[in-house]
Amino acid sequence: MRRHRSNLGTLLHHVHVSGPLSRAALAERMGVNRSTIHGLTAELAAAGLVREEPPTGTTGAGRPSFVVVPESQRVSVLAFDVAVDRLTAARVGLGGPILDRRQVARSRAGADLDTVVRELAGMGRELLDAAPAGTTVAGIGASYCGMIRPGDGMVRYGPEMGWVDQAFGTELERALGIGLPVAVGNEAHLGALAEYTRGAGVGSPDLIYLHGDVGVGGGILVGGKPLGGEGGYGAEVGHMLVNPVGGRPCLCGSAGCLEAEAGEYAILEAAGRAGEFGREAVRAVARDAEAGHLAAAAAVAGIGDWLGIGVANLINLFNPSVVIFGGVLREIYEVAAPEVESRIAQHAMPVSRERAKLRVSGLADDATLLGAADRGFAALLHNPLKVE
Amino acid sequence: MRRHRSNLGTLLHHVHVSGPLSRAALAERMGVNRSTIHGLTAELAAAGLVREEPPTGTTGAGRPSFVVVPESQRVSVLAFDVAVDRLTAARVGLGGPILDRRQVARSRAGADLDTVVRELAGMGRELLDAAPAGTTVAGIGASYCGMIRPGDGMVRYGPEMGWVDQAFGTELERALGIGLPVAVGNEAHLGALAEYTRGAGVGSPDLIYLHGDVGVGGGILVGGKPLGGEGGYGAEVGHMLVNPVGGRPCLCGSAGCLEAEAGEYAILEAAGRAGEFGREAVRAVARDAEAGHLAAAAAVAGIGDWLGIGVANLINLFNPSVVIFGGVLREIYEVAAPEVESRIAQHAMPVSRERAKLRVSGLADDATLLGAADRGFAALLHNPLKVE
Incomplete structure (x- = not known):
């Protein structure tokens, strides 16, 4: 069989x-x-x-x-997305449409496991209550902005939320209580898969996806497969050391990491918006830069320099066919492309970069959510009729 | 069949x-x-x-x-190794023993394609002439210190030798003239495979091999498969930018690359041996450092710092089970382990490094040669009796 x-x-x-x-x-x-x-x-x-x-x-x-x-309307999964500034829950249909969605914004970084799980589970129940009669829920997937242990969805490390070894997957499963496991993945790993499946990376099995949230996440596909490494924790692009002498302190305890230099805090501070928070604040900087505001333009250019160094290193290491800028890096790259491309020309080997394309996310803020949905669909796609 | x-x-x-x-x-x-x-x-x-x-x-x-x-004595391949300071040819038997070997040292960097091919082909013919009657040659493999196009063994870029787009594989095949193709690979890619097959990486499918020649080469296995990327040029570890402000100039035209900071020129200059050349000079520095000579010890410690930054970045990106120091990095690591490990502790995420082992090459200077031999054996192992 x-x-x-x-x-x-x-x-x-x-x-x-x-x-x-x-x-x-x-x-x-x-x-x-x-x-x-x-x-x-x-x-x-x-x-x-x-x-x-x-x-x-x-x-x-x-x-x-x-x-x-x-049967997109009838067959669906629950998908959750935990970002630092926003919690999202959605019902996603077979084939990928987002059928229904709930979202809560957060006004500052950090929230404990219980709070996050309670809010997600509440939104999940609302979605189930609102689903038409006859709807099936085939699975549950969740995206989290941190390092996730495969198997049980333990958050091993999520510096942006201040989480260490928090049993996110099992707690969310328990709180939802519908008898289905929750498949959890790192947000950028899931974003990479979603972009490969139905976004800017279709047809590009050697793919790098960079996700700008508060930090800089990375999801890397090698020959169409996610780079996990020994424990599933690969592609921690944001903690690549790019500025070893006098770099900005990083939430991870080191300094000069890519996300310390090119993440949300660096962008907002450089643009004179220290104290603001979240993706909309970062996007406002990108819009100001595009509109010609000098401080914002200088801030984004500086970020583009660091981002370009990071991407150049990734091109040297992975010889990718495409590098995709997602999350707030989508808007940053759209303005800072000259700086990014100049650094790549300077630091990436010509042979390594000769066929590497740079693109912005095709799924925008839904990349991580759709990646989580695909985790939820995995069991159904593996064995649709539960044939033994 | x-x-x-x-x-x-x-x-x-x-x-x-x-x-x-x-x-x-x-x-x-x-x-x-x-x-x-x-x-x-x-x-x-x-x-x-x-x-x-x-x-x-x-x-x-x-x-x-x-x-x-x-039948190791009867069934063999020719294996070649082009390093900057040394050309090696060997007859390697099925099962991996090096049955016979020729080697010429070079006293300075750089040699043109014709010279290198002539010397290698001459050594190859000597090996064939010296082989016992009844010996078969099942294939030919070659290792080169540069970026190699899969398929035809074109050296796309070999900055240490000054080669750009040199038809090394086809020219060596023509010069040998025994009707067998030459399978060429990058030295560190081949070294990684050899260490995985019969060296310090046996049983570790998520493996990083760093090869110290004049530059710093990288070979990376992801789930037991070589990381090639879109064109086969992945794992250019030596050109990861680690020192973006005031870094040493690199042969590639950039500055602050890992190999500019931790390669042969940097080591010899820091140890007061600028103008010397080759692996034995580098090893002399490591021996001096171990013996307590202050200048050499300071030089090796400084190199260890940069090397540790590079390895920390690789651990964050690949979550490997093992990192292997090969070529002259074997001796450097043996002395500079404290600096390397301190940088890893500082810059690699605890979750990413918690199970990563650091080891020296198990095959020493023969890793790249044995990797080349395995390329030579590939066709025989794929189809031993040429069954259609």
């Missing part, structure tokens, strides 16, 4: 990632014939996971083919 | 990597029964690739099992 289970999951994965696909397209992608697709689709349809719709027109290339459509 | 070919290659791979293995051990590793091993071994023995020897004693665990031994 393993091959059958695997084919069911592969078909569902294709429509989850690509949206509606004709039987012919699925047959080609999966290397099986159309009658196999027909049989698999019938099973998935009987389980309420997909439906078939008649073709809307002829393509000129052979007879028209029925279209397999994910 | 594919499964059969694959089983033959897998068995040969096991004895190549592990040396003589009993049929019982092979059966267990490969998940097949002993009679299958018997059949595969018979085919490989008929082709002269392995032989079977009677068991030397009973183990107490079941009946004693014949031992499958690689």
Whole structure:
């Protein structure tokens, strides 16, 4: 039964990632014939996971083919996103649409585990109460701005929130109490996967995603697979030392880390906004810089220099096909691209950078949330009908 | 036939990597029964690739099992190693023994493609002439101290030798003229693989290998696979910018790169030996430092600081299980371990470093050469009997 289970999951994965696909397209992608697709689709349809719709027109290339459509409104997951300045919960449908969402802003950094879990669980219950009758919840995923232990979703270290070894995954699971585990991932790891699946990194298996929150997170794909390392804690880009002599102190206890030089505190301070907080304050600096305000422009250029050094190092180390700027780094990069590119030209080896593209996130503030949703869908996609 | 070919290659791979293995051990590793091993071994023995020897004693665990031994003396490859200060050629037997070796030292950096190829080909021919009758040459591998294009062995960039886009692989193949392609790899990439296969990294699939030649090369394994990146040029550790303000100029045209701060020129200059050249001069500094000479000790400690910053960054980025110091960094690390470890404690995240081991190369100056040999063996191990 393993091959059958695997084919069911592969078909569902294709429509989850690509949206509606004709039987012919699925047959080609999966290397099986159309009658196999027909049989698999019938099973998935009987389980309420997909439906078939008649073709809307002829393509000129052979007879028209029925279209397999994910049941996005009926089949969903709960996805949570813990950022320093904002908690988000959403119900995300098969295929990726955000069906419903709750969000609370926070006015300052830091909140304890109990508070965060209580707020998330409350939003999660609201989403479930508001879901139409007949909706299924296939899983739960969560994104957190810190280092996450694979398996149980323990936050090993989240300096921006001041968390060390907090049992986030198990506590959120308990608080939700709907009998489903919570798959937790680091926000930038999840953002990298989401950008690869349906954002600015589609087709780029050697991908670096930089996520600007209070700190600078990193998610790296090597040959299409997340760089985890020995314990799953890889890609801590924000704590790469870039300024060893007289660097700014970092929340991690070191100084001169990339996120100390190019993170939120550095940006706001350089722009004369020390004491302000959160992504909207950082975006205001980027807008001011674009509008020609001198202090803001100088601040963003300075940040761009450090960011460019960090990216140059990553290009030398990973020879990526694409580097994606996400979170508030999206807006920072849009203004500081000249400084970033100049540093890359200066410090990245020509052979290493000759085909590396720089892009902004295609999913904007939803990259991490959509990555969390995909964690929630993983079990369903692995074994859609729970076939043994 | 594919499964059969694959089983033959897998068995040969096991004895190549592990040396003589009993049929019982092979059966267990490969998940097949002993009679299958018997059949595969018979085919490989008929082709002269392995032989079977009677068991030397009973183990107490079941009946004693014949031992499958690689035909190391008969089946070999040519392996070449181009370092800045030394050219090496060797005949390496199946199973990894270096059967014969030629070496020429160079007294200064830089040599053109024609000269290097002529010298290597001359040594290669000598090795072939000296090989016993009945010896087979199964392939050719070469290690080069620069960025290598996969496929054709073009040296895209080798700043230490001053090479840009030099057709090293094809020229060496032509000069040898024995009808076998030359598989070329970057020295540190090959060193990483060799340490993983039979050195200090056995059992550590998330591995970083740092190779000190004139520069600092890097080879990185992620989940047991070499980190190549989009074009195969990943792991350029030596050009990570570690000293952005007032750093030493680097051969690559930038300044403050890890290899500018921790490479041969920096070491020799700091120790008052500017103008000297090559690994033996660097090793003399390490020996002097160990013996308590103040200038040498201060030089090595300073190098250790920069090296520690570089390693801390790599630990944050890769969460490796092991970091291996090879080439002259072996001797440098043995003296500068306190500085390296202090920097790691200061700049690497505790969660990222909690299980990272620091080790010196298990293969010493032969790591890169043995990695090249394994490239030479790849085709044989993929398809030992050239079964279609």
